Amino acid sequence: MKEIIKGRGAIKGIAEGEALVCPDSIQGWAGIDEVTGVIIEKGHVAEGTSIAGRILVIPSSKGSNCWSGHFNSAMINGVKPAGWVVSQIDSRVGVAAVVVGSPMVVDFSDVDPCQVIKTGDWVKVNGDSGEVEISRQG
Template identity: 65%
Template structure:
């Protein structure tokens, strides 16, 4: 199994691991994630119908209004939250969501854009203390 180690900046402390859910286009806040099921419901989104629960969400950034984090928070209250986050670039909406959810996050990967290197289904370990991402490439 190929293992790729990437280095960035720890944006929220903690260690998490899980299956990657890569969204090359971010998820919109309003009508993007179901508050009651944790499913991506944004119409036409490439990952529409997939669930965020227990996944390492790999996103370029947030998308939409300042209420972006509220929908992830509501989903968390219903029992659905990502295990961790990897952002190409951290913006204020993503930062708030990370803190509100309390899942580890890494951003500003120096070697490559994580949305280009990581694939949905890869197993990911993130270290939000040190900004390290280990990618265990899935077998094809």
């Protein structure tokens, strides 16, 4: 079963991958291990899970302004997300996405991607058209 949701393309390009949904986002400082891409934020719903090659689904950023630096380090180490689906873009996540160059769709007006997409779904992010195609797991 496939479902398409529509937002606004923010970073051009197309990426596909397994979704990692973080409904409370990821903190900027001590949120991810920049070498492995593993979420290290204590108590996070996805603590111990890698962002590498995944489609990161978040409401917005959280925490410090270190987001772009941490995600840049993750990119240098080959563990960046393949793409981004962000409910409402803010400056921290926007800069991080530009730095890593992964396609991004943002600003969904009629749907909350963190509610519609589930971790493990296969997701295609089209930063050109603003469409996100979701293929349910299983």
